[in-house]
Amino acid sequence: MMKFATWNVNSIRQRQDHVLDYLAREQPDVLALQEIKCQTEVFPVDVFKTAGYDSIVVGQKSYNGVAILTRHAHDITHTALPGWETDPAQARYVEIRSCGLVFGNLYLPNGNSGGSAGYDSKLAFMEALALHAHGMLQAGQDFVLLGDYNVCPTDEDCAPGALSPDDALVRPQSRAAFRRLLWLGLTDALRALHPVGRFYTFWDYQAAAWQRDSGLRIDHALLSPRVAERLLTALPARDERGKPQPSDHVPMVVTLADATG
């Protein structure tokens, strides 16, 4: 069995001990982190090495930043999303090959700041992601795309009243861009196993969102077709949100049967 997860930690320096506890307890093969909010050189590589994990880090000062932790051999395949460039650069994508799969780790722009240019940048990222996924499908590559997509795919993925209808996370164009990834043939791991029901991965720090269970499902694991055939479980690790000084996101965790043939 293989286990991997995606987790927006909202600063790795603030959440290092939470991640260490999670690794020790759950021992995922691969963990994709977003919003590490530090420069690459400052990421606590040694701390995770001691815990048995290699770190592949694409950081920047203050904002964004992604990293992949793996306890297996790996190659780095991308340190940016092909076809999506900004000035100044934003650290929002890293990709490795490990355990026989490509793991893409993405932190999609929220799209609510920066006016129409900010929202256009979100859609441009989703377009580039679809083209990249299409290329990997054409190449016959087995892959997973993990991360904070900043999209609630349907109304069931958004607690009633949690967002206004024109929020960038629920806007029709955002949802259409997410569906395009599914139409390529990718599988939303959680919905493949739990077609109905509320499974949130994020609760805002504000307005007692956790206490009221006013959450969102915005952290997703999309699987290429042969990987989807191996899907065993997919659930958010909801308990993480109730711990002291939590991230506003919890890990979204997937397990796969071992590859056959």
Add this chain to the structure above:
DNA sequence: ATGTCTCGGATTCCGAGA
């Protein structure tokens, strides 16, 4: 319920982003 975090750059708080 504009109610919370985090970062960093200003000088013990403030703006920006989420």
